[in-house]
Amino acid sequence: MDKKIEKIKGEIKCFHIKTYNDLETFRIKFISKKKGIITSLFKELKKISIYKKKIYGKIINELKKEVQNKINIFQSQNNNDKILKFDPTVPGKSIEIGGLHPLSIIKNRIIDIFMKIGFTYVYGPEIEDDWHNFTALNIPIYHPSRDMQDTFFLCKNPDILLRTHTSSVQIRYMKKHKPPFRVLSIGKVYRNETISSRSNFMFHQTEGFYIDKKVSFYDLKQTIDYLITSIFGKVKIRFRPSYFPFTEPSAEVDIYCNNGWIEIMGCGMIDPQVLKNVNINSETYSGFAFGLGIERLALIIYQIKDIRIYFNNDIRFLKQFKNEF
Ligand code: DAH
Numbered sequence: 094m095d096k097k098i099e100k101i102k103g104e105i106k107c108f109h110i111k112t113y114n115d116l117e118t119f120r121i122k123f124i125s126k127k128k129g130i131i132t133s134l135f136k137e138l139k140k141i142s143i144y145k146k147k148i149y150g151k152i153i154n155e156l157k158k159e160v161q162n163k164i165n166i167f168q169s170q171n172n173n174d175k176i177l178k179f180d181p182t183v184p185g186k187s188i189e190i191g192g193l194h195p196l197s198i199i200k201n202r203i204i205d206i207f208m209k210i211g212f213t214y215v216y217g218p219e220i221e222d223d224w225h226n227f228t229a230l231n232i233p234i235y236h237p238s239r240d241m242q243d244t245f246f247l248c249k250n251p252d253i254l255l256r257t258h259t260s261s262v263q264i265r266y267m268k269k270h271k272p273p274f275r276v277l278s279i280g281k282v283y284r285n286e287t288i289s290s291r292s293n294f295m296f297h298q299t300e301g302f303y304i305d306k307k308v309s310f311y312d313l314k315q316t317i318d319y320l321i322t323s324i325f326g327k328v329k330i331r332f333r334p335s336y337f338p339f340t341e342p343s344a345e346v347d348i349y350c351n352n353g354w355i356e357i358m359g360c361g362m363i364d365p366q367v368l369k370n371v372n373i374n375s376e377t378y379s380g381f382a383f384g385l386g387i388e389r390l391a392l393i394i395y396q397i398k399d400i401r402i403y404f405n406n407d408i409r410f411l412k413q414f415k416n417e418f
Contacts, residue, residue, distance in 0.1 A: 094137075094145075098152060101130055105159050110167045123160045131157050192415035196297055196403055199391045200279050203299055206323045210316070212277040212301065217262035219281055223252035225261040229370045230339040238338055243285040245294075255283035259300035260339060263363075263382060266302075267371040272378050273305035279387065290399040297387035302363065304373065304380030310342070310362060313381035317346055317360060324394070325350070335359060339367050340382060348393075355393060358385035 105123065110116050123131050134153045138146050193201070204214055223234075232238055242257035262278040279299045286292045303312065314332065321330055329349035333356075337343040340361025347354040360383035365375035388400050397403075402410050 094141075094149060097134070098149075098156065101134075101156060102159075104130075105156065105163065108163070110163065113171075116164060116167055119160070120164060124157060131160065190415070192411070192417070194403070194411065195391050195395060195414045195417075196387050198414060198417050199387050199394065200297065200299075202324065203279065203320075203387075204277065206320055207275075207277045207301065210275070210319065212275040212303075215262060215266060215276055215278050217256070217259060217265050217278050217280060219256055219283070220247060221254060221256040221261050223254065225264045226254060226256050226258070229264040229367065230260055231364055231366050231370075232338045236338065244283050245285065257284055258282050258384060259298040260382070260384060262300050263302050263339075263367070264371060267304070267368075267373060272373060272380070273303075275301075275303045277301045288401065290401065293388070293400055293404070296400075299385050299387060300382070301384075302380055302382040304363065304368075304378050306377060306379075308362075308379045308381060310381070313360060313362065313383070316381070317358070317383065321346070321348060321357075324390070335361075337361055339364050341365075346383075350393060357390060357393070358383055360384070 101123075108115075108119050108122075110119055121128055123129050126132060131153060134149075134156075138150060138153070141149065208214070227236075227239060227242075228234070244257045245255045247253040247255070259278050259280055259282060262276070262280075266274070266276050266278075277299065278301075279297060281295055282298045283295050284292075286294055288294065301316075303316070317332075318330060321328065325348060331347040331349070331354060332344040333347060335343045335345040337359055340359075341364045343359065343361035345356050346358045346360060347356050349355075360381065363380040363382050368375040368378060368380070388403060391397065391403070392400065
């Protein structure tokens with residue numbers, strides 16, 4: 094027994110473990126249940142006297158501990174089991190990257206287009222008072238055009254409401270700044286409308302305006318032309334006479350698309366009365382303004398049939414815009 098034990102001790106010491114395969118061979122050789130040399134020594138213990146059993150039992154247990162120690166040392170030195178098991182050839186887990194909402198894509202495109210021709214981008218509040226949203230824009234209290242823009246009132250007298258259009262930004266900006274300026278603003282507007290495939294109680298509008306000396310309708314046409322060709326390429330554009338209380342003359346702009354004219358925006362020369370309301374001398378300065386709905390523009394660009402799809406968070410719809418910027 095002693096000789097055997099000495100031999101095994103020597104073998105344990107001399108065994109070089111370099112790889113995980115070596116480690117496994119080492120483990121099997123000494124302590125595996127079926128083949129392990131030390132395991133078989135334990136079996137032999139059964140055959141000897143109780144006195145010797147005690148002595149050898151202790152020694153064999155120590156041998157087993159040595160084996161276990163060697164295994165532990167190797168494992169702690171190469172401890173990163175995970176690193177050894179890591180296979181760099183396995184394809185990684187792909188992380189889904191979100192995308193911009195189609196309305197944000199269009200909004201960013203419009204901002205880009207106007208930044209190139211020197212417009213400044215500004216924000217305006219969604220909660221407005223009557224004066225900024227209506228009165229200063231030449232829409233006095235009993236004016237019939239208010240009917241088309243009923244909205245949600247937060248309080249009455251003084252009237253505080255959710256803005257019905259971004260034209261209110263014109264008033265806010267013009268009151269604070271001296272011309273000349275070129276300004277663009279995009280944001281949410283609200284109206285008391287029944288939800289349908291074509292309308293919603295909330296939508297997004299772009300407002301642009303330019304005031305300087307000698308700004309004419311010609312500048313307005315050029316700017317609209319530039320905007321439309323930047324978005325749609327070469328298309329036919331039509332200016333149709335129209336009416337807005339805050340512009341004179343006013344026009345609706347249509348583009349020729351899918352064998353028909355589609356209205357996309359309103360515009361006009363800022364009414365001198367509006368300039369007076371914000372203390373800008375209408376003899377020296379003139380300007381143009383325009384407004385267009387982002388949802389409507391996106392309907393045309395993406396050939397979408399129902400405006401509600403923008404807002405119901407359907408991932409199958411939103412995913413289609415993932416790669417657009
Ligand atoms: N504010 C108008 C609307 O909501 C849109 C509009 C039309 C804005 C003509 C303008 C403009 O600045 O000149 O219906």
